[in-house]
Amino acid sequence: MKIAGSVALVTGANRGIGRHFAQQLLERGAAKVYATARRPELVDIPGVEVLRLDITDPKSVAAAAAAAPDVTFLINNAGVFTSQNLIAGDLDKIRLEMDTHFFGTLDVVRAFAPVLAANEGGAILNVLSAMSWLAYDGANAYGAAKAAEWSLTNGVRLELAAQGTLVTGIHLASTDTDMMAGFDIEKNDPADVVRTALDGIEAGRIEVVADDATAALKAALSADPSVLYPQVVPAS
Template sequence: MNITDQIALVTGANRGIGRQFVLELLDRGARRVYATARRPESLDFDDSRVVPLRLDLLDHESVVAAAATARDVTLLVNNAGIATGAPLVTGELIEVRREMDTHFWGTLDVIRQFAPVLAANGGGAIVNVLSALSWFAGPGTGAYSAAKAAEWNMTNGVRLELAAQGTLVQGVLLGAADTDITADYDGPKIDPRDVPRRSLDGLAAGSIEVIVDDWTAMVKASLADDPAPFYTRVTEMLGAS
């Protein structure tokens, strides 16, 4: 996919990686970008090609309304997410469910509503922003990791189902980016601008999976081995016992 003249929609576009996706799409010549947020008044892009739009992953009617408005979309970027920090066993169950409702059910809802739109416009592409935590869990990441694991394999399933209509589905996996959601994390962080750059370069090459950083590449490489040494290493690195 050549981004020039594409019409994109980005969820969670008011800050962090989502905001960087909007800016990178504009830099690469997108004709229009629907920038969505739960509160569209929080969007502050100074470019006439940006169309603010309300979309809340936990509000099905807002998803339906967004798809009805943005009927010309050729590229869907599913970026919106949360991180509650809820443990699976001792955390508030409502928070655990909110992680799954957001990352799995909410993202799937958006895909289901926009798949016919993409089909009508020639197929296009979907980008799902995932995480290295799709493949492992760390201290305090139980609910988030479980939800991202579900979203990762949902991405694989959706890719197979939408291949016949010509829609490329790309998963983008990364470690920690320097955004608000990782403000309390003291480990190494990548520049959030690297995420859309690598993703959109991947779309140009037809890549269905993009590994943004070395940390995520290491996690993926460990999956074929005994997990015990990997988890020993991770807990030591993260300062957990």
């Protein structure tokens, strides 16, 4: 998959990582970049083609696919973070996490899969998270939804292989975007994350790990769960 000459569509392109994707795609020579958002008036990137897209609205998804029949590279970036736990959390907000990260992403993939097939296969990049692999008290709804999106990514990769579509997931730890503004912790530079993701796509990789913290977490998954969750281990 080559970025230069591609026709890309980025969901959630009005801010954060999505905005960086749209900018860097143009810098790398993409022939066209569809920058989509629920509120398209907030997209302010020179050189992009702006489309309205609410990934939780099937009619909006279908309209976007009809308006962009030349897409060869789909970037599923749109997301939400509601700071909900699973037991005492607001169930409507928990459902919003799943409706966005799992069902919304799936709806977009289903809508654009035939578009990519008609355009020689192309590629899909799903923006996942280190929390695809880690529960975190105070954000367990997000983690569950991202885990589901990771599984979705692995599944559609198999299903779309026959049409020649590369399906890649990028996992990243805390990154300096509006979504993470309230957290006083070390954060990735979103420009670095996007650069790493696009390099991975051009290299044909099916999984990209954006930072050392996420790499260490992935390595720890082979250990007993008590290593990652020592707080739940009974005192001896």
